[in-house]
Amino acid sequence: MADAVIPQLLNGLTIGAILVLIAIGLTLIFGLMGVVNFAHGAMYMLGAYLTMEAVAITGQFWIALIVAPLGVGILGLLLELLMIRPLYGRDPLLQVLLTFGVAVVLREAVEIIWGPRIQLLLPPAALAGSVELLGIQYPVYRLAVLGLALGIAGAIWLVLRYTNIGLVIRSGAYDRDMVDALGINVRRVFTGVFVAGTMLAALAGALIGPLRSVHPDMGTDVIIYAFVAVIIGGLGSFPGAIAGALLVGIAELLGALVFPGMARAIVYIIVAVVMIVRPAGLFGSDRTSA
Amino acid sequence: MSVLLLLALPLGSDLLFNSYYLDVATRIIIIWIALLGFDLLAGYAGLVSFGHAMFFGLGAYGAALAMLHGPPSLPLFLLAGVGTATVASIIIGYFSIRSRGVYFILTTLVFAEFAFQSVLNGGSVTGGRNGLSSLPKVPVNVAGIGIDWGEPIAAYYLVVAVFCAAYSVARRIVASPFGSTLAAIRTNEDRATYLGYDVAAIKRRVFTISGMFAGLAGALWAHHQSYVSPELLHWTFSGQLLIMTWLGGVGTLIGPLIGGAVLTLLADLLSSVMKNWLIIFGVLYIVVVLFAPQGLWGILTRRSRRERA
Numbered sequence: 001m002a003d004a005v006i007p008q009l010l011n012g013l014t015i016g017a018i019l020v021l022i023a024i025g026l027t028l029i030f031g032l033m034g035v036v037n038f039a040h041g042a043m044y045m046l047g048a049y050l051t052m053e054a055v056a057i058t059g060q061f062w063i064a065l066i067v068a069p070l071g072v073g074i075l076g077l078l079l080e081l082l083m084i085r086p087l088y089g090r091d092p093l094l095q096v097l098l099t100f101g102v103a104v105v106l107r108e109a110v111e112i113i114w115g116p117r118i119q120l121l122l123p124p125a126a127l128a129g130s131v132e133l134l135g136i137q138y139p140v141y142r143l144a145v146l147g148l149a150l151g152i153a154g155a156i157w158l159v160l161r162y163t164n165i166g167l168v169i170r171s172g173a174y175d176r177d178m179v180d181a182l183g184i185n186v187r188r189v190f191t192g193v194f195v196a197g198t199m200l201a202a203l204a205g206a207l208i209g210p211l212r213s214v215h216p217d218m219g220t221d222v223i224i225y226a227f228v229a230v231i232i233g234g235l236g237s238f239p240g241a242i243a244g245a246l247l248v249g250i251a252e253l254l255g256a257l258v259f260p261g262m263a264r265a266i267v268y269i270i271v272a273v274v275m276i277v278r279p280a281g282l283f284g285s286d287r288t289s290a
Numbered sequence: 291m292s293v294l295l296l297l298a299l300p301l302g303s304d305l306l307f308n309s310y311y312l313d314v315a316t317r318i319i320i321i322w323i324a325l326l327g328f329d330l331l332a333g334y335a336g337l338v339s340f341g342h343a344m345f346f347g348l349g350a351y352g353a354a355l356a357m358l359h360g361p362p363s364l365p366l367f368l369l370a371g372v373g374t375a376t377v378a379s380i381i382i383g384y385f386s387i388r389s390r391g392v393y394f395i396l397t398t399l400v401f402a403e404f405a406f407q408s409v410l411n412g413g414s415v416t417g418g419r420n421g422l423s424s425l426p427k428v429p430v431n432v433a434g435i436g437i438d439w440g441e442p443i444a445a446y447y448l449v450v451a452v453f454c455a456a457y458s459v460a461r462r463i464v465a466s467p468f469g470s471t472l473a474a475i476r477t478n479e480d481r482a483t484y485l486g487y488d489v490a491a492i493k494r495r496v497f498t499i500s501g502m503f504a505g506l507a508g509a510l511w512a513h514h515q516s517y518v519s520p521e522l523l524h525w526t527f528s529g530q531l532l533i534m535t536w537l538g539g540v541g542t543l544i545g546p547l548i549g550g551a552v553l554t555l556l557a558d559l560l561s562s563v564m565k566n567w568l569i570i571f572g573v574l575y576i577v578v579v580l581f582a583p584q585g586l587w588g589i590l591t592r593r594s595r596r597e598r599a
Contacts, residue, residue: 036392086580093338094579096392097536100529101576108569220526224403227396235393262411268404272385275397279389 006134008253014142014211016249017149021204022222023229023241024156025197031173031236033190034092035084038099041223042106043198046072047205048214049114052121061124068206069199076198080191088190103219111216121209145207152200153242160238169193173236225252228271234284243282312446318554319449320510321534325546326460327503328531333541334464335496336476340528341382341398344405345501347523349375349508351409351416354518357425364428368452368509375505376498378405383497387490390479402525410520421519425512445514452510456503460543463499472496530568533575539585548587 022044029037047068054064079102087095122128123141130137160166168189172179180186205218212218229248233240248267255266274281324346332338352374353367360366386397409416416422463469474482475489483489512518521527534553539545553571560567578585 030392034392036395083576083580092392093336094583096338096395097532098576098579100532101572101579104529104533105569105572105576108566108572112566112569224399224525228400231396231400264407265404265411268400268407271400272404275389275400276385279393 004257005254006136007138008257009250010133010138010142010146012250012253013246014146014249015253016246017146017153018204018208018211019222019225019229019245019249020153020242021149021200021207022226023233023245024153024238025200026226027230027233027236027238027241028169028173028193029197030230032169032176032193033084033088034176035095035099035194036092037194037197038096038223039079039102039106040099040197040201040226041219041221042103042110043072043076043201043219044205044208044222045110045216045219046075046106047202048209048218049110049205050202051206051209052114052119052214055121065203065206069202072202072205073195073199076195077191079198080194084194085187085191088187103223107216107219110219114216116216119214121214123210141210145211148207149204152203157238165189165192225267228267230281232271232274232281234281237281237283240281240283312443314555314558316446316449316514317511318551319446319453320507320514321531321550321554322507322547323453323456323510324504324507325531325535325550326456326543327500327507328535329541329543329546330460330463330472330503331496331500332532332535333543333546334469334476335472335493337493337497338395338532339386339398339497339500340395340525340532341386341402341405342500342504342531343525343527344382344402344523345375345379345504346508346511346527347409347518347520348378348405349505350512350518350522351422351508352505353509353512354422354425355415357428357512358422362426362428367428367513368506371509371512372502372505375501375508379498379501379505380494383494383501387493387497399525402523402528406520406523406525409523416520417518419520421517423517425516425518427513427516449510449514452506456506457543460503464543468492468495533571536583537571537575537578537585539587539589540583542585542587545585545587548590549585552586 022040026037026040029035029040050068050071051061051064054067055061058064083098083102084095087098123139127141127144130139131143132138133143160170168179168184172184172186172189176186179189208218225248226245229244230241231244232247233242233244247270251267251270252263255263259266278284324342327345328339328342331342349371353371356367356370360370382398382401386394386401389397410419412418471482471487471492474485474487475492479489508522511522530553531550534549535546536549537553538547538549556571557567560570582589
């Protein structure tokens with residue numbers, strides 16, 4: 001049994017780590033801007049597809065890892081400037097409706113461009129193969145993904161905690177108007193956070209390619225899990241996003257061991273319990289409730 | 291007047307247009323019933339729910355199970371469908387209504403996904419991924435004449451009849467004091483609370499009513515299609531209802547009907563030409579959200595933008 005648990009636990013952590021990248025962006029965008037970004041899943045999907053294209057063109061996974069998030073980041077910039085900005089100050093519901101529309105359009109666009117087939121990617125040669133760990137053989141690529149994702153999360157934590165811009169973001173998430181009143185260009189911070197969040201999601205998509213297949217529905221598939229993760233962790237909370245995402249990842253994969261087929265249900269039961277017992281999430285505060 | 295139009299529509303079939311379109315029209319009108327419920331919830335009460343498809347699907351499955359395992363009877367399967375959806379909406383409404391604003395949207399989304407997964411993994415009860423098929427049509431006698439469901443006209447008139455009833459109920463609700471309270475809650479929930487209204491209870495009530503409409507539509511769908519599958523519950527279907535509603539003009543009851551008709555009709559026409567027709571509606575929808583929140587109906591009647599406080 002232990003033979004199965006350890007790899008599943010690591011798998012759960014790996015998937016959770018990728019979810020962390022998505023959840024961080026989602027939660028910060030909501031905390032700071034009040035926008036529930038339905039299009040976040042589409043950014044993840046685009047990251048995967050752009051990586052696939054970049055690898056096909058250049059043959060280098062590493063180039064793809066940089067190009068894909070940049071490309072999607074530009075799209076995110078355009079999205080924020082053209083569509084989301086005009087809606088600031090208006091009913092937050094409209095922003096949700098808008099990002100939902102964007103998600104739909106992007107999903108269809110991807111299917112038009114790349115077709116509905118499920119695509120499979122291979123990990124880069126340098127990271128192929130497995131390594132001996134805790135008595136089992138475990139793929140190097142997964143460990144690399146885990147390390148990279150947690151490393152980035154750690155770097156973001158340092159930025160939020162110790163830099164000026166991090167302070168602005170944290171204060172803005174706490175009280176947007178006050179930060180504005182202090183003379184800081186909140187709009188620019190919004191754009192920056194939105195683009196950064198988008199790039200994180202794209203990076204997650206870039207990394208997931210070799211682990212799970214690439215297909216037009218991957219955005220809509222993942223957005224639910226991302227929402228669940230940030231709900232559990234608390235919308236707007238950075239540590240919450242990490243905790244929630246890892247929890248979802250582990251819960252689903254360990255759940256698959258114990259109750260195959262019902263693994264996803266376990267995740268929903270957890271979020272249901274959290275919503276009932278502590279609606280603001282594990283790390284959320286009541287202030288962040290709408 | 292429009293009722294007469296609806297009733298007269300089948301006369302044109304085979305003469306003016308292919309009777310296949312009668313089937314399309316039937317489906318449109320079934321979706322109309324679901325849209326009425328959605329507009330009551332999202333348009334009038336201001337509660338955008340991604341769970342609407344869940345109640346539609348549950349209604350469909352409830353009716354399907356009644357058709358498969360119960361005595362063949364029209365009122366029975368309609369009741370089974372509506373009943374299933376009603377019970378579900380009472381339970382889920384109780385938990386969802388506690389959240390406000392965007393949290394409500396996310397909560398309904400999560401519940402919808404849970405319901406979808408449950409049906410998908412429901413094994414032999416729900417037919418799992420394949421759903422339930424070959425649902426028997428119910429024998430109905432009208433004035434001693436048995437109805438032959440093979441004729442599209444029969445299904446069409448049944449659906450039109452139910453829709454007319456549903457529409458008049460929806461209109462009545464909107465015009466009633468309850469409807470005014472919904473508008474009050476949508477405009478300024480805190481003020482409604484201070485005025486002494488039990489906002490949570492009212493929200494639960496409209497949530498349940500909305501679910502009943504969806505369940506009724508789902509039951510009719512199950513009978514018409516003779517087939518139910520898990521996709522009926524998926525939140526992306528809720529999303530399509532959302533797009534129909536907003537495109538047509540949210541909060542007007544008529545607007546969503548226009549949106550529903552346009553979307554379904556064009557989807558049917560375009561799907562043979564272009565597999566990803568949805569992208570066109572997605573773009574139109576975005577345009578509407580950004581520039582014309584009053585939707586097509588609002589543009590047609592040149593109504594002023596609905597203010598949201």
